[in-house]
Amino acid sequence: MPKYKLNYFDVRGFGEIPRLIFNYAGQEFEDRRWAYSDWPEVKHESETGKSPWLEVDDERIYESGAINRYLATTFGLAGKDPMENAQIDSIFDIYKDAFKEAAGIYMWVKSPYYNQVPVFYHEIVEKQYGKLEDMKPKYDEANEFYWPLVQKRLDKSGTGFFVSKLSWADFFLADKIETAMNLDKNFEKKFPKMIEYKNRIHSESKIQEYLKNRKESFY
Structure with missing residues (x-):
């Protein structure tokens, strides 16, 4: 091994x-x-x-x-066939595109880790993207686009998973839902089915010990 x-x-x-x-x-x-x-x-x-x-x-x-x-x-956490693997790759890449630039910077600036970088970098970020409130609309827009897209695919699969079986897409999406909940206290009200999905994925017995003992992380 x-x-x-x-x-x-x-x-x-x-x-x-x-x-x-x-x-x-x-x-x-x-x-x-x-x-x-x-x-x-x-x-x-x-x-x-x-x-x-x-x-x-x-x-x-x-x-x-x-x-x-x-x-x-x-x-054993890939899709069952090339189409499922393509769908998994797609939702991963769409996330990276949707939450890039201002939306992605918003996530970082709002986190407690932002204070770990030098102050001069804060000035660079503000000059390029504006203040936190200036970036928030881009972040909200990304959420309104992305999560309904995920839900549409979940409805189509009808399995409770993103594709026909548990895959790395489920771990990825559940993790990003957790981040979204930390960033927006109203996320659960806006996307209740996403919360149900995250809880279902995080109930997988093989990851329970890790989830219980892992260090808390904002994103």
Whole structure:
């Protein structure tokens, strides 16, 4: 069995899906984390200047989507066929597109981690995107677009999962719902079916111990 090492910030973010997959599979792995304030010292270790990256023995996999797909295929959490895998890839990529730029920056600025970066960076963000209240409409717009799209697909599958079986898409979506709840106290009222879905996915017995004991994370 390969030796696995996940390298990412000490938040859920785009590192949480690999963690959930490993725990679901009962697979040991090294969960290396660092604070945002430590990234300048760590960044040089990344060949792309980004994180997460996954080490599998002497190989490295960069980009969260590639990591998720590799682990899902390895541990039985991919779709049952090429179409289901395409649908999973699609909803993942649509999220990254919908919550990029101002909507994504809003999520970060509103988090407690924002104070870990130098003040001069705050000034750069405000100059490019405006104040927090200026970014919120973009974030709200992304939510109003994205979650009904997810619900439409869930209704079509009719299984309680995003596709015909539990997949890494379910771990991904449940995680992002949790983040949305932290960012918007009215999210549950706006999208009650999403809360039901998240709770169902997080009730999976194989991840209960991890969810119970993991460190609290805003996103």
